[in-house]
Amino acid sequence: MRHRDSPKDHLVVENYLVEGYLGYDKLGYDKSDGNMVINKTLVFSTRGSGHLIDITNHVNGVLAESGVHNGILTVFVVGSTAAITTLEYEPGLIKDMTELYDKLAPANKRYAHDETWGDANGFSHVRAALQGPSLTVPFEDDRLFLGTWQQIVLADFDHRPRSRSVVVNIIGE
Numbered sequence: 001m002r003h004r005d006s007p008k009d010h011l012v013v014e015n016y017l018v019e020g021y022l023g024y025d026k027l028g029y030d031k032s033d034g035n036m037v038i039n040k041t042l043v044f045s046t047r048g049s050g051h052l053i054d055i056t057n058h059v060n061g062v063l064a065e066s067g068v069h070n071g072i073l074t075v076f077v078v079g080s081t082a083a084i085t086t087l088e089y090e091p092g093l094i095k096d097m098t099e100l101y102d103k104l105a106p107a108n109k110r111y112a113h114d115e116t117w118g119d120a121n122g123f124s125h126v127r128a129a130l131q132g133p134s135l136t137v138p139f140e141d142d143r144l145f146l147g148t149w150q151q152i153v154l155a156d157f158d159h160r161p162r163s164r165s166v167v168v169n170i171i172g173e
């Protein structure tokens with residue numbers, strides 16, 4: 001298992017478990033018409049508690065390996081206390097978003113969900129539901145249509161560190 005530490009920013013990925021997805025990877029199958037469908041799962045370890053992780057490079061890596069040149073790419077996080085969005089990934093906006101999440105669904109408030117299961121993460125579910133679990137990005141000539149200051153971000157809202165599976169699904173030719 002190879003661990004790749006964040007190149008420059010501790011807020012970025014802590015562990016990129018490259019081998020983590022190989023076991024249950026459905027590698028692209030090449031149909032006679034040249035269309036391809038590829039599923040890869042990236043595994044990230046997160047700190048929880050609103051940890052925002054820039055996963056753009058990892059998603060681009062999957063696209064580069066895929067052999068698919070034109071199409072759409074979907075990024076989907078498994079689990080109901082995490083989300084995927086795009087942000088300009090810089091400390092100021094990370095702080096702004098954290099403040100917004102705290103305002104929209106404060107952690108120190110009573111949630112009915114917590115009473116249902118004896119959980120303490122009602123706020124995590126509410127934040128994740130608002131943000132949504134997936135993002136679709138079109139691409140052409142091997143390049144995603146992302147703006148320069150538009151990073152793909154995994155948000156982990158759970159109240160504890162988690163291991164997160166992020167499915168990258170590519171459809172195209």
Ligand code: ZN
Binds near residue numbers: 113117120121122125
């Ligand atoms: Zn819960």
